[in-house]
Amino acid sequence: MPKDGLQNGPLSASCAHLCIDMQMLFAAQTDWHTPWMTRVLPMVERLVAARPDRTVFTRFIPARRPGEGRGTWRRYWERWASMTLEALPPDAVELIPPLARFAPPAEVVDKRVYSPWVDSDLHERLQARGIDTLVVSGAETDVCVLAGVLGAVDRGYRVVVATDAICSSSDHTHDALLALYHERYGQQVEAATVEEILRDWR
Template sequence: MRSKKWIHLCIDMQRMFEDETPWQARWMPKIADQVIEVATRFPERTIFTRFVPPDAPEEMPGMWRDYYEKWPMMTARQIDPDLIKLIRPLQRLVPPARILDKRTYSPWLSGRLERTLNYEGVETIVVTGGETDVCVMSAVLGAIDLGYGVVLLKDGVYSGLDQTHDASLELLGNRFSVQLELATVEEWLGALSKR
């Protein structure tokens, strides 16, 4: 752990990725217990992001419009609104945990997250959630660009594909080793308890 000033950024642990939808990530349940463990221990330090689709493709700019034309059944107008919610065990942690809704893979584009973390003096971001090769990757690279230290809990992130999940962890661990630390939840909690 690089800093006492840390937050847990939990990426997109939502029912739309847990339930049977076109975006279901079938092995989210394999990491859910680890994510729940971290969030339950530190709800006041947890920020949950939620990927919130637009009502219709034409609300989005550029290639995002094409994206939702491919996935019209996942627009907010067509899906059950409960699918946008966090998975059930995490819902009860809000508050004190907070929610940050986003329309893109990155949680950084609106500037709200960076302003919040700067105000709170956060220096390190502990990351869980999914998907490793999409929204987690975007969140981690943005955090690194902004100068934050990152602890990526490798048994607390999921993806829809094993191959790209494994490749993403290898890429992040090898190419960003100065700015990013890979650890299991148990390793990180153990190190935290020794501080």
């Protein structure tokens, strides 16, 4: 199993921070409450504060009401009617306040599915800025973070997962995903702590 750390050398000016779905939707007492979010927030905030102008936040935007969506997403929103926009408080989709204060200069990309690469201009924005490396943080490890990581790999980015700045509502699958990155994606996904990342981001 590969060791943690920046196996492919220091990070450079061509690196950006992709912060996934750190929103009230998951921080508040909703049906999608993610208890670990509060615990990892200080580490996420350290990453953002170090390079706010190189941070891109994603926000997951639920369907407006049950019955919307294509294919299995329609059934999904019928199951999660309590998490549709008409059932949630108006600020549910907003970034949690300690992070929202960084945008701008940080950018925000909205998405309606797990992946930030689908039906968005994220890749184009990053390419326009000469970005070839992404540090990934956020929620949840085994859902939207996973989709963000695999989409970045498919597009050829160097990917560094900030191991102490990601979280899930499931400890079991969080741990399983970290093992998966090592055992199956070790050539394309590096795993490092926030301390290691900040020390070697030049």
